[in-house]
Amino acid sequence: MEIFRKKLTSVDFDRGLELPPRSNLEPLQHVQGTIELPTIVESAAGTRLPDPVTIHCSTIRGSLVFKRGWYDIARNVGLKSGDTVIFYQEVNGGAQFKLKFSLAMEIFTKQLTPIDFGKGLELPQYNSNLKPLQHIQGTIELSTIVESATGTRLPEPVTIHCSTIRGSLVFKTGWFGIARDFALKSGDTVTFYQEVNGGAQFKLKVRNVRSSKEEM
Structure with missing residues (x-):
């Protein structure tokens, strides 16, 4: 179940990754304050980080934003403006969250x-x-x-x-x-x-x- 996809801009690296308004936020509607989302991170070619990353998702001014954990992902895989990320949930795989990136x-x-x-x-x-x-x-x-x-x-x-x-x-x-x-x-x-x-x-x-x- 895809939650959102976004082409990154410089703002996403400075203030956190704000989820686009046209996202399918149903799996995250229970967010109040900050929750932790253990997330498997992999490239579009299937290369995966060795361990899941815990992304902290917060409600800020009415929008959902990824902060701690997200910055680590961006640094470790070398993300930059123009790259694309897709965040989704595999409902048949233990409802685990996944973040796929494409440089x-x-x-x-x-x-x-x-x-x-x-x-x-x-x-x-x-x-x-x-x-x-x-x-x-x-x-x-x-x-x-x-x-x-x-x-x-x-x-x-x-x-x-x-x-x-x-x-x-x-x-x-x-x-x-x-x-x-x-x-x-x-x-x-x-x-x-x-x-x-x-x-x-x-x-x-x-x-x-x-x-x-x-x-x-």
Whole structure:
């Protein structure tokens, strides 16, 4: 039973991990003050900390927050902003709590321009981490999971063709289909990253300007 999943921000490491409001908090509704949750911690690839970690869950200003224990987990597994955690309860396994984490390696974030829809999405050379793609010679195919900022995911991964053109890396075949399916336009933002603990799979997250304003 999944309780919540959250993409981490710097606030989660400073003030504690605040559980998102759209969580399934039914298993934690009995929390008054602070309770201890013995939790098994493992990566998306199945690597597990040797012993369960006791997370202290408190009610702070009407929200549930993980503090002591959570900081130890973040430090021990090297979590940072952009990584994802999933907290859930295995009701058929003694009702034990589990925290699964996925380390994300952001490759680039780009605000789209008209050129990206005409000639292909050219990867920005500055403020990018192109190390995972440095081996590209000619054209390679990147099987990519595509989802919106709100978590809506295309049913199947998309194969993006990444080519070296005039010294720059460019997304062409596959990218144009993504742009069409999500109705992307100039001003929208895409983030391309690799979850190194999830089978090193590539992911592309899209954020529409219109959707972002509606969320606000």
